[in-house]
Amino acid sequence: QVQLVESGGGLVQAGGSLRLSCAASGRTFSISNYAMAWFRQAPGKEREFVAAISWRGSSTSYTDSVKGRFTISRDNAKNTIYLQVNNLKPEDTAVYYCAADRLAWPITKATMCDYWGQGTQVTVSS
Numbered sequence: 001q002v003q004l005v006e007s008g009g010g011l012v013q014a015g016g017s018l019r020l021s022c023a024a025s026g027r028t029f030s031i032s033n034y035a036m037a038w039f040r041q042a043p044g045k046e047r048e049f050v051a052a053i054s055w056r057g058s059s060t061s062y063t064d065s066v067k068g069r070f071t072i073s074r075d076n077a078k079n080t081i082y083l084q085v086n087n088l089k090p091e092d093t094a095v096y097y098c099a100a101d102r103l104a105w106p107i108t109k110a111t112m113c114d115y116w117g118q119g120t121q122v123t124v125s126s
Contacts, residue, residue, distance in 0.1 A: 002026040002115050004098050009120030012088055016124070020083040022098030022117055031100065032056075032076040034114075037107040038083045040094035040122075047097070051083060052107040061106045065091075088124045095119040 008020040020038070024031050037052035051062045051072040060072055071084040081098060099113035107113065 002029045002100075004100065004115055004117035006096065006098055006117045006120040009096060009122045011123045011125065014089055014124055014126050016088050017084070017086045018088070018122060020085065020096055020098075020120060020122070022081045022083075024079045024081075024100070029079075030076070031074065031079050031081065034100040034102055035105050035107055036072075036074060036081045037099045037101065037113065038072060038081075038096055039099060039110055039113075040092075040096045041119075042094040045094075047110045049108055049110070050096070052101075052105075053081065054105055059105070061108075085122070088122070090124045090126045093122060093124050095121050 003025045006022050038050040039047050040050050041047040053060050053072045057074050069087045074081040097119045098117045100115040101107050101113045104112050
């Protein structure tokens with residue numbers, strides 16, 4: 001059974017930073033076979049795309065609101081992806097989810113993803 005487990009969320013002041021991690025496990029699951037992404041969902045809003053990284057990490061994409069502040073990366077040997085979030089703003093407050101997509105690139109919609117984690121809460125105070 002595939003598991004994606006996010007960690008690293010928390011409460012920070014505006015302008016602060018966090019490093020989110022997503023560790024994958026499963027008997028035969030390797031993230032090297034998947035494009036990976038981060039999405040987020042704020043209360044009362046739809047889940048939105050944040051960032052994605054291709055299978056070997058050669059390509060990345062970001063939603064406009066996080067460009068220059070967030071960086072997605074992956075370590076296939078550790079079966080883990082990361083999201084470095086800097087200069088956080090109150091509007092970044094959300095539950096952040098990692099997701100895996102076997103086939104498509106670029107990832108732009110939640111419906112494209114095959115596996116999901118349970119999420120980690122990021123709260124930014126003003």
